[in-house]
Amino acid sequence: MLGAEETTLIKRIWQKVEGIKDDMGEETLARMFLVYPQTKTYFPHFDLHHGSEQVRNHGKKVVTALGNAVQNLDNLRQTLADLSNLHAYNLRVDPVNFKLLAQCFQVVLAVHLGQEYTPEVHVAFDKFLMAVAAVLAEKYR
Numbered sequence: 001m002l003g004a005e006e007t008t009l010i011k012r013i014w015q016k017v018e019g020i021k022d023d024m025g026e027e028t029l030a031r032m033f034l035v036y037p038q039t040k041t042y043f044p045h046f047d048l049h050h051g052s053e054q055v056r057n058h059g060k061k062v063v064t065a066l067g068n069a070v071q072n073l074d075n076l077r078q079t080l081a082d083l084s085n086l087h088a089y090n091l092r093v094d095p096v097n098f099k100l101l102a103q104c105f106q107v108v109l110a111v112h113l114g115q116e117y118t119p120e121v122h123v124a125f126d127k128f129l130m131a132v133a134a135v136l137a138e139k140y141r
Contacts, residue, residue, distance in 0.1 A: 001131050006124035007073055013121055014070045016113065021067065024108055025059025031104040039097055062101070069132050080135045095137035102129035 002010070017024055033040050033048055046054040065083055072079040106125060110117040
């Protein structure tokens, strides 16, 4: 999946994300709801307006889960098992949405990193986020 340099790069960049993870999560979800409005159907009980505390709290959960995955890159399947079960069996989220969320996260990451969002960062995070999406979608097979 990831080479040693990519793993190091992801962990280094993630240290920057940790300091702004609440904002990153909220912005990622807000972007997803705006760009892919069909994703709102999974949140009928949420206030989806800009600045919503529910969106902010859920965004925090998303980025915290990604951070946990970053810390356990060698064991994504076990690390994300509970989330995979939750989304497949309880929430019944269409797995394509994991890729949509990943795309939105990349955009938000690029905005926050600016010049530091190099092609190498993009590739490393793309591989990482697609691996996360694949693990979360495994229960659907």
